[in-house]
Amino acid sequence: MTLKVMTAKQLAEKVLNKDRLFILDVRNEDDFRDWKVEGENFQYVNVPYFELIDGIEPIANQVPQNQDVVVICAKGGSSVFVGEQLVDAGFDNIYTLEDGMQAWSQYLEKVRVYEDNNLKVFQFIRVGKGCLSYMVVSGQEALIVDPARFVDDYVKAAEKEGAKITHIVDSHLHADHISGGNMLAEMTGAKYYMMKSEGAVFNFEALENYQKIEFAQVQLEVLAVKTPGHTPGSVSFLVNDKLLFSGDTIFISGLGRPDLGNKVREWANDLFNTVHNKVSEIADDVIVLPGHYADLDTEINSEGYIGDTLGKIRKRNENMFKATKDEFLNRVEKSASSVKPPNFEEIVAINRGVEKVDSNKMQELEIGPNRCAVHHTE
Amino acid sequence: MNVAKLLDAKGLACPMPIVKTKKAINELESGQVLEIHTTDKGAKNDLTAWAKSGGHSLLKHEEDNDVLKFWIQKG
Numbered sequence: 212m213t214l215k216v217m218t219a220k221q222l223a224e225k226v227l228n229k230d231r232l233f234i235l236d237v238r239n240e241d242d243f244r245d246w247k248v249e250g251e252n253f254q255y256v257n258v259p260y261f262e263l264i265d266g267i268e269p270i271a272n273q274v275p276q277n278q279d280v281v282v283i284c285a286k287g288g289s290s291v292f293v294g295e296q297l298v299d300a301g302f303d304n305i306y307t308l309e310d311g312m313q314a315w316s317q318y319l320e321k322v323r324v325y326e327d328n329n330l331k332v333f334q335f336i337r338v339g340k341g342c343l344s345y346m347v348v349s350g351q352e353a354l355i356v357d358p359a360r361f362v363d364d365y366v367k368a369a370e371k372e373g374a375k376i377t378h379i380v381d382s383h384l385h386a387d388h389i390s391g392g393n394m395l396a397e398m399t400g401a402k403y404y405m406m407k408s409e410g411a412v413f414n415f416e417a418l419e420n421y422q423k424i425e426f427a428q429v430q431l432e433v434l435a436v437k438t439p440g441h442t443p444g445s446v447s448f449l450v451n452d453k454l455l456f457s458g459d460t461i462f463i464s465g466l467g468r469p470d471l472g473n474k475v476r477e478w479a480n481d482l483f484n485t486v487h488n489k490v491s492e493i494a495d496d497v498i499v500l501p502g503h504y505a506d507l508d509t510e511i512n513s514e515g516y517i518g519d520t521l522g523k524i525r526k527r528n529e530n531m532f533k534a535t536k537d538e539f540l541n542r543v544e545k546s547a548s549s550v551k552p553p554n555f556e557e558i559v560a561i562n563r564g565v566e567k568v569d570s571n572k573m574q575e576l577e578i579g580p581n582r583c584a585v586h587h588t589e
Numbered sequence: 590m591n592v593a594k595l596l597d598a599k600g601l602a603c604p605m606p607i608v609k610t611k612k613a614i615n616e617l618e619s620g621q622v623l624e625i626h627t628t629d630k631g632a633k634n635d636l637t638a639w640a641k642s643g644g645h646s647l648l649k650h651e652e653d654n655d656v657l658k659f660w661i662q663k664g
Contacts, residue, residue, distance in 0.1 A: 239638040261607045261639040285631050289604040575630065 214294040217281050217306040219318035223338045226250045226507065227320065227515065233280040235270070237263070237293050238312070246578070248283060248308075248315055248339070251508040260289035267296045280305050287311040315339040316577060319364050322516045324500065325454060329428035332454060333368065334500065334516045335359070340577070341504050342388050343517060345456060346372075350427035354378040355401075356448065356456050357502055358391035360573060362398055365391070376401045378424055380431070382458025382502060383445035384409040386555040389573050390562045406444030413564040418446055434489060447489075454498045455521065460485055462501045463510040463519050466531055466543075479543040483536055491532075495522025553578070590648070590660060593621035599628045599656060606632045607639055610661070614645065617663045622648065625659040632657055 225232050231252045236243050237260040247255065256273050263269065274280055274297060282290040282297070282305060290307040297305045308315065316339040325332040330349040337343070337359055345356040346368055353369040353376045369376050376399045381392045384405070393413055396403035404424065407417035424431040434447040434455075448456040460466065466482060497520065504510040504517045511517055525532045531539065554576040560566040561573070568576070596613045598606040606627040613623050625636070633650065636659055640647045644664035651658045 239635050241638070242634065259635070259638060259642075260604050261611070261635060262642065264604070264608055264611050284603065286603060288602045292604045292608075 212298050212301075212303045214291065214298050215306045216309050218309050219314040219339070220320075222248065222281065222308060222315065223318055223320045223336075226253075226338055227511070229508070231278060233275055233278055235274060235280055235282045235293070237282060237284045237289050242285070246312070248312075249507065260284060260293050263293050263296065267293065267300055271300060274302065276302065276304060278304065281308055282306065283308045283315075284311045286313050312339070312578070313574060316574070317361055319344070319359060319361060321364075321368055324514075324516045324518060325498065327453075329451065331372065332450070332500075334518070335364065335368075336517065337388075338507070340388060341507070343500070343502055343504065345500060347429055347431070347450060348372045348374045349429045351375060352377045352426045352429075354380065354424070354426065354429065354431065355395065356380050357382055357385070357458065358395050360389045360391040360394060360570075362391045362395040365395060366399065375399070377426060378431075379403045380418070380424070380448060381405040382447065382456060382460075384411070384559060384562050386559050387503075388577055389558060393564065406446060408444035409563070411563045418444075449493065449497070452494070452497070454500055455493060456502075457499050458502045461490065461499055461521075461524060462503060462505065463499070463517060463524060464505060465528060476540060476544065479540050480536075482543065483539045486532060486539075490521070493521055495520060495525070497521045499524055590622060592624045592660070593617055594623050596623060596625045598632075599626050601627065601629065603629055603631050603635070607635055610636065610639070611643075614643075614661065614663050619663050622660055622662050625661065627657050627659075628655055630657070632659075636661070 229251045232250060234248060234253050234255045236247060236255060236257045239259045240257060243257040258270050282294040284290040287310040290311060294305045294307040318339060319335040319337055322334045322336060324334045330347055333346045335344045342359060344358050346365060347354045351374050353374040355365050355376055358365055358379060365376060379392050379396055379401050381390055392403050402416050404416040404418050405411060407419050418433050421433050430451055432449040434449055445458055445460055447458055447460055498518050499521050500518045512519060558576055561568060594613055594617060596609055598609050606629050610625055617623060637647055640661050646662040646664060648660040648662055
């Protein structure tokens with residue numbers, strides 16, 4: 212008997228397939244409480260590895276023999292340490308998550324969202340953090356929306372479609388994860404667009420100067436130039452009047468949180484105007500593709516991606532989409548006291564190019580769950 | 590501070606810093622202090638949680654460039 216290895220990719224498949232799995236998380240209790248691998252049919256036991264140094268007796272009775280068990284730690288060292296002890300004790304159903312939560316945080320699952328004669332759209336689900344990014348392919352060109360920092364994944368995905376990345380857009384300055392936009396632009400020579408009002412200090416194309424980005428058979432409309440809300444320069448992109456990349460403005464189950472700049476009331480007002488003026492002009496059958504999800508199990512659709520038609524989202528969030536301005540502001544303000552994304556101030560500084568850190572530091576700052584969506588629907 | 594023993598766990602990855610800490614603490618008398626040096630960033634939360642669950646006191650910790658230093662008094 213040996214300890215088997217499970218990769219982040221294999222684990223992501225189990226999450227998306229809603230498989231049954233037993234998770235033995237051996238990180239300390241605070242880290243587990245804060246952030247774990249979420250699966251609809253997963254069972255959990257959390258016992259820190261340092262309680263198991265003298266042996267696995269404390270958990271021997273809690274670990275099942277008749278289903279797969281994956282041992283998870285921060286980086287994949289302690290899970291091997293505990294997993295091997297379980298194997299030595301006679302268990303033959305034990306896996307270790309390779310490179311631990313570190314790998315889990317970084318894994319991107321690629322799903323095809325949409326295809327017609329003019330374009331193909333893929334969604335990249337960062338399952339460990341709930342962040343979404345996108346690739347639009349048309350002819351031999353590709354456009355990336357809100358790339359994560361694992362830029363090789365996008366380059367490979369474009370190559371697979373026989374395309375080259377020529378355009379990169381960031382819908383806003385991200386507060387919860389480090390953008391790959393600048394790195395990917397340097398690597399590919401693609402044009403990188405974001406709002407100038409977001410305050411980035413490196414070279415980029417200011418979205419304020421564009422009403423549309425056009426390439427091959429694609430027309431990417433920069434929605435009314437400015438759809439503020441989450442941050443002052445947040446935009447949405449409407450593609451060929453069929454798909455809306457909503458960034459952090461509209462989610463499947465709610466709206467973005469406008470409270471990260473300590474100007475709740477002012478930004479909530481912007482979000483209200485976005486929802487009631489700009490978004491209300493878009494057709495019901497447009498597919499909304501957001502920048503995040505909060506709960507995979509409820510937000511993933513039958514086709515395996517996170518997205519829904521604008522009409523259905525409007526219906527589900529009627530109290531926000533139909534609220535009076537006062538009701539809207541009060542609801543947003545009430546939800547604004549909730550927890551902020553970990554390290555968001557430092558992540559914002561890095562995404563502006565004001566602060567530079569190495570990849571180890573990036574990884575450390577990004578550890579933890581995503582907390583960008585507010586649920587106004589409760 | 591009167592340090593009874595210094596444990597150099599620099600360069601070791603999780604779980605080894607705590608495995609070695611536990612062993613070193615076992616060799617001390619109650620009330621004696623162990624000083625630990627490690628470069629594993631995760632050690633901070635884990636050592637704190639481990640000391641608490643084992644009834645030991647984390648007296649102090651410092652960061653010196655990339656080296657994390659801890660002083661733990663055996664309970």
